[in-house]
Amino acid sequence: EKANKMLSKVNSLSAETNFEVLYSPDAEKYQSNADIKINTSPNQFAVVGVHGIGDSNKGNLQIGTGDDRFDSRLGIVEGKPGAGIDTKLGNQMRFSVDVYDPNDVRVKLRTEYQLNPDTFLVGQTDSVNKEPDRSTYFGVKHTF
Numbered sequence: 384e385k386a387n388k389m390l391s392k393v394n395s396l397s398a399e400t401n402f403e404v405l406y407s408p409d410a411e412k413y414q415s416n417a418d419i420k421i422n423t424s425p426n427q428f429a430v431v432g433v434h435g436i437g438d439s440n441k442g443n444l445q446i447g448t449g450d451d452r453f454d455s456r457l458g459i460v461e462g463k464p465g466a467g468i469d470t471k472l473g474n475q476m477r478f479s480v481d482v483y484d485p486n487d488v489r490v491k492l493r494t495e496y497q498l499n500p501d502t503f504l505v506g507q508t509d510s511v512n513k514e515p516d517r518s519t520y521f522g523v524k525h526t527f
Contacts, residue, residue, distance in 0.1 A: 397422045401432075403505055405522030414520055418443055426450060434461045463489075477503075489513065501526045 398421045405414045418432025432443040445458030445467070454469040465483025472478055475497040482490050490511045495503040503524040510516040 392423075395422075395424060400527040401524055402527075403503075403522055403524035405505060405507060405520035407518045407520045410518050414438070414522075428454075430456065430458075460484075460491075461489075465489075489516075495524060 398419055400417070400419050402417045403415070405416070406412075407414070414434075415436040415438075416432065416434050417436060418430055421429045421431070423429060426448055428447050428449075430443055430445045430447065434441040434443055441462035442459055443461065445456040445460065447454050447456035449455055449469070452471050456467040456469070457465075459465070460467060460481050460483035463484035465481055465485075467479060467481035467483075469477060469479045477495040477497075479493040479495075480490065481493075482488065489509070491507065491509050492511055493505065493507040495505050497503050503526075505520070505522050505524050507520045509518045509520070
C-alpha cells in the first residue's frame, strides 16, 4: 500500500521547461532566463531556475500553490527572498508581480501573451519602484 502511494505520487509529477531571451532598448542589453516548473500535485509546484544567464546568474527557487487562473509563490527570486503572484487574464494573457529583496525592496511586473501553445511574447519591467534601476524588457519565451 505504501509503495502504491509513493508510485502514484511519482506518476503525478510533471515538469515544464522555459527559456526566454529579452531585450531592453533603454539599457541596450539582453537578458536570458531559464526555469523548470515541477508540478508536484494538481495545485502545488516548485520553480527552479536561473535569471540573467551568462551575466549575473541569479537563482530562483520557489514553491507555490494555485490553479489554472491564479498562483502564489514564495522563496528565492533573483537570488533574494521574495514572493510572487501570477494570474491568467483570458485564454492567452498572463500577468505576474514579484516582490523581493527585503533589504532593498524590488517590484517586478511581467506580462506574457501566448502566440501558440509553446511560444509567448513577454514584457517585463524590473525595479518598478526604483526609478534609477528601472528597466523594461521585451522578448520571446519558449516552453518545452
